[in-house]
Amino acid sequence: MKQLPHKTIARLSQYRRSLLMCYANGKNHIYSHEIAKIQHITAVQVRRDIMLIGYTGTLRKGYNIKELIDIISKIIDSKDVIKVCVVGVGNLGRAMVNYFSGKRTKLSIVACFDTDPNKINKKVTGVKCYSVDDMKKIIKQKNIKIGIMTVPADKASETADKLVSAGIKGILNYTPKPVYVPKDVFLEEYDMITSLEKVAFFVKTHIER
Amino acid sequence: MKQLPHKTIARLSQYRRSLLMCYANGKNHIYSHEIAKIQHITAVQVRRDIMLIGYTGTLRKGYNIKELIDIISKIIDSKDVIKVCVVGVGNLGRAMVNYFSGKRTKLSIVACFDTDPNKINKKVTGVKCYSVDDMKKIIKQKNIKIGIMTVPADKASETADKLVSAGIKGILNYTPKPVYVPKDVFLEEYDMITSLEKVAFFVKTHIER
């Protein structure tokens, strides 16, 4: 299959979650416009995404939910569980561990790291916190592939470097500081401050115009 | 000025933060490629964004940091402080309040809301938590303009509705459930689960190819 657009991948993840809900409620078929309504996007967008992954529904009956879930899963899940770690177990890091722990089957947070002696060797919702000094060792040992960064902003780039040199293949950076990674490592950055400022900007222009 | 692209707004917020740092370190001028390096984007992108806001630097001297900060602030900040509330003071909500409280001058979290009696009327890092039942009243009273949603997913749409009917003008939705808002309310949604799955997808395709 051709390379899927990033945005499509993101939407597929969301479709799947909605589809799982519908399926759990006993629904077996769904129309593009129903999916669209749930996601608050257009039906064309949905059909286009589904077209891109090569699945076809049935005319006037819609898509078979079970089949669609399976196809999406085949695309976005990997065969084996992908192991994830969280670096920096502060407020945000703890929220993350808490939220994800024991939830996903194909993505599993198996370790976290911190510099704070009060946190090292404790457990966070069942996930052990190690010293950053052992990062390389643990990541290799446990075969961790993804790192979520929730360290203070001024520790962002050193943390990214450590993750990369430990052999991590994907980073989700929640610090507001952009980091550099070699191009064989996938990087996703999200800056909450910027998001809030963006909302504020549009609110402002709305109010002041 | 023409309507600025959303992406430009987001980058301006990030430029400003970097510029403030540089300025604090005693730097007075900066080249487009220096800004680009900090943000890990291209210099053209930076120049283009700066062009769009109508600022001009000086040839071979770069941009005057102070001036640029002021111009960006004039664009993205509003004249008065914009008040923000957080709905759902769980792990994530608490992290947010904690992080933002007392930090920004033009954006201020002034209230949070929850349904849990153990949280109502307590303070979260100095910010009072009210009952959701008083949401409308408090939002109007305090003239709150932006709501950050960190409630459980199944409470997302009712929460959005309440915020809208209370007169909120911007929503930052951190639940994985898309919500509907009328078009005079600016909506920004961010789904952490999807982000992580996206990283996992690219890691997988990298590993399996």
Add this chain to the structure above:
DNA sequence: AGATTATTGTTAATAAAATAACAATAATAC
């Protein structure tokens, strides 16, 4: 002083994403 270099600002080109248009057709209505 004249040549060279580094840098901006802007237009042009390309790429990515979203939306629109519409042909095909199964299901339903009459």
Add this chain to the structure above:
DNA sequence: GTATTATTGTTATTTTATTAACAATAATCT
């Protein structure tokens, strides 16, 4: 059984965002 309707799948168009190209010129070099 024919017409109508609702829905998919796909191509075409438009919009948005990024990248490239390059002219203009201030600063520096020789």
